[in-house]
Amino acid sequence: MPIPDDCVVVDIDSGEPTTPVPFVLSFTDLSYSVRRRRRGGGLLPSRPSKRLAFTDALPSPAPDDDNAPTKSLLDGISGEARDGELLAVMGASGSGKSTLLDALAGRISRGSLRGRVELNGEPLNGRRRRAISAYVMQDDLLYPMLTVRETLRFAAEFRLPRALSRDKKRARVEALIEQLGLARDADTIIGDESHRGVSGGERRRVSIGTDIVHDPILLFLDEPTSGLDSASALMVVQVLRRIAQSGSVVIMTIHQPSARILNILDRLLFLSRGRTVYAGTPSGLKPFFSEFGDPIPDNENPAEFALDTIRELEHQQPDGAAMLVQFSSSWRQPQKNTLGELLAADKKNEKLCTMPLEVAIAESVSRGKLVAGTASSSAAASMPTYANPMSVEVWVLMKRAFTNTRRMPELLVMRLGTIMVTGFILATIFWRLDDTPKGVQERLGFFAMAMSTMFYVCADALPVFVQERHIYLRETAHNAYRRVSYVVANSVVAFPPLVILSLAFAVTTFFAVGLAGGGSSFAFFFLIVLASFWAGSGFVTFLSAVVPHVMLGYTVVVAILAYFLLFSGFFINRDRIPNYWIWFHYMSLVKYPYQAVMQNEFRDATRCFARGIQMFEGTPIARLPETVKMSVLNAIGNTLGTNMTADTCVVTGADVLAQQAVMDIGRWKCLLVTVAFGFLFRFLFYIVLLLGSKNKRR
Numbered sequence: 001m002p003i004p005d006d007c008v009v010v011d012i013d014s015g016e017p018t019t020p021v022p023f024v025l026s027f028t029d030l031s032y033s034v035r036r037r038r039r040g041g042g043l044l045p046s047r048p049s050k051r052l053a054f055t056d057a058l059p060s061p062a063p064d065d066d067n068a069p070t071k072s073l074l075d076g077i078s079g080e081a082r083d084g085e086l087l088a089v090m091g092a093s094g095s096g097k098s099t100l101l102d103a104l105a106g107r108i109s110r111g112s113l114r115g116r117v118e119l120n121g122e123p124l125n126g127r128r129r130r131a132i133s134a135y136v137m138q139d140d141l142l143y144p145m146l147t148v149r150e151t152l153r154f155a156a157e158f159r160l161p162r163a164l165s166r167d168k169k170r171a172r173v174e175a176l177i178e179q180l181g182l183a184r185d186a187d188t189i190i191g192d193e194s195h196r197g198v199s200g201g202e203r204r205r206v207s208i209g210t211d212i213v214h215d216p217i218l219l220f221l222d223e224p225t226s227g228l229d230s231a232s233a234l235m236v237v238q239v240l241r242r243i244a245q246s247g248s249v250v251i252m253t254i255h256q257p258s259a260r261i262l263n264i265l266d267r268l269l270f271l272s273r274g275r276t277v278y279a280g281t282p283s284g285l286k287p288f289f290s291e292f293g294d295p296i297p298d299n300e301n302p303a304e305f306a307l308d309t310i311r312e313l314e315h316q317q318p319d320g321a322a323m324l325v326q327f328s329s330s331w332r333q334p335q336k337n338t339l340g341e342l343l344a345a346d347k348k349n350e351k352l353c354t355m356p357l358e359v360a361i362a363e364s365v366s367r368g369k370l371v372a373g374t375a376s377s378s379a380a381a382s383m384p385t386y387a388n389p390m391s392v393e394v395w396v397l398m399k400r401a402f403t404n405t406r407r408m409p410e411l412l413v414m415r416l417g418t419i420m421v422t423g424f425i426l427a428t429i430f431w432r433l434d435d436t437p438k439g440v441q442e443r444l445g446f447f448a449m450a451m452s453t454m455f456y457v458c459a460d461a462l463p464v465f466v467q468e469r470h471i472y473l474r475e476t477a478h479n480a481y482r483r484v485s486y487v488v489a490n491s492v493v494a495f496p497p498l499v500i501l502s503l504a505f506a507v508t509t510f511f512a513v514g515l516a517g518g519g520s521s522f523a524f525f526f527l528i529v530l531a532s533f534w535a536g537s538g539f540v541t542f543l544s545a546v547v548p549h550v551m552l553g554y555t556v557v558v559a560i561l562a563y564f565l566l567f568s569g570f571f572i573n574r575d576r577i578p579n580y581w582i583w584f585h586y587m588s589l590v591k592y593p594y595q596a597v598m599q600n601e602f603r604d605a606t607r608c609f610a611r612g613i614q615m616f617e618g619t620p621i622a623r624l625p626e627t628v629k630m631s632v633l634n635a636i637g638n639t640l641g642t643n644m645t646a647d648t649c650v651v652t653g654a655d656v657l658a659q660q661a662v663m664d665i666g667r668w669k670c671l672l673v674t675v676a677f678g679f680l681f682r683f684l685f686y687i688v689l690l691l692g693s694k695n696k697r698r
């Protein structure tokens, strides 16, 4: 596509990417309001939480609630941001900074947001926006056990186009590390509560790095400096300035910047209750407030003064800040720039900004920008949604998860410990069970306990999944990889530890308890334990996607597992469960493994579990002298027309199975069902991810 004449064309052949391609993000008359919720609106929290949860996007009004009072979060906000400049949105807490950022980043659904957001005069569609922009969350969600360099390398593998060679990707990461000022700590792990890692400020920069590795043209950051000391905050802002100067439009929200930070910022936008109270350069603040009649004292930080003044005005009369809003709109017209150069620069920019978006992106890419998932300049419109094919995504995700878990062996050791201790206790309590009616009862108890242990142990993984989910959400918000890749990689990486756990449990209990059947029976026992772990971890993974908090997750897991156990057929036999509950019996995850191990143990029809007078155990006859019992036995024999002695077998394995009503499904089928449950839960997990991560406000 030809570049229009009125644009300054920069010489590409000179090699050095010098003058950035002009990008102007303009927003006109942005308004966004939500209907206030009536009481009792539902279970989900009504305010969008800062954390990235599935509930993030749910303050939607009920459609039939037409005359519900509305609250205006953004009210006719206009302005623009240019490449090479750092635009900071400021204002008191609740003034609508994050909301404006969401609006600009396309995180508010189109139907609810009024006004226009355009890049170089063209509206941004979802796919293009995702490809060329990045939104940096306030939380640093990173894998704790990866080093800074590894974290950025993995991000590069997800975000950079496949066409880029490995060396180029590495070079990009090294350049990024340099740009972020992280060269000294590149090989330090990120760390968490229990592992020492990089400092908070460094972590914030890594977090920004993972989002900008693909060199976005539009960069949005929600409070990138909050929680940092002034020196770290300054460094972060300096990094952002460098990014802006490399040809990106950078927009961030910031709370109370120090005077030094204020000097680095190029443009400010002050909000009060969703309205613009000041839009201009930092140096314009002084003349603005003196003309308003409230001059900033010389020794004060202008930003702090402005925020305080706005806050005071807000609190004054019913709407004290309205005066300032009014004043600001009239003040903006003459556009009094104190710096002469700024005017000149503005003129130049005006000329540049007529470059159409597609040309500008292509130009930018040819100048060395990596963005847009493609190196070919004409492909801006046919941008691929994802940088890599699915197989690469799965492989990289697996590699990352594996690296992270390998460095945290204590997690596996803890689970192994839990399972071994449980196994050990079970083994000692149920030591070498004999073939008597009591032995049968004890076996039932052992199986019920053993099979539900698998599921309880899986609940350990809940916090891990909940934490990971946040990382996942952040990454998929900008299409770093497909959701299905994440589910597949997650399942594959989760599997090997389960094999170790199952083997440990089977070895500790099978022989000690004296279960029957030898090698093949042991193999089946191991398989069913493994299948239970597989189903259990799938169940917990699924729940972690549904429940918003870890504590709630535990409560739900424990409650549901208790129901599963109740309906498994151990406490009440299948044939005694009321008809209206029988569906739950078949949904019980514990039923299948329990039934499978029962059949595995008692399937030998010739094995005897009660001989002669043992049949009276548990009845009043058991208390009578042996001779009496013998004569009762003889009498029974006579009645039945058979000869019954002390050695006659009265209860075989098959009888036990029939008595317990565990024969409706064979043991191999039970194994299959358990495995299938594991797959089903992972599939449901995928569906929940698919439905839940729209990540937009309505």
Ligand SMILES: Nc1ncnc2c1ncn2[C@@H]1O[C@H](COP(=O)(O)OP(=O)(O)OP(=O)(O)O)[C@@H](O)[C@H]1O
Residues within 6 Å of the ligand: 034, 035, 036, 046, 047, 048, 059, 071, 073, 091, 092, 093, 094, 095, 096, 097, 098, 099, 100
């Ligand atoms: N769904 C909603 N329903 C009602 N009010 C909402 C909703 N979402 C946000 N708000 C309100 O909108 C206002 C702006 O919120 P926003 O998160 O943009 O503030 P902020 O300026 O980023 O504040 P902070 O500095 O504390 O992050 C707040 O008063 C908030 O309570």
Ligand SMILES: [Mg+2]
Residues within 6 Å of the ligand: 097, 098, 099, 222, 253
């Ligand atoms: Mg905010």
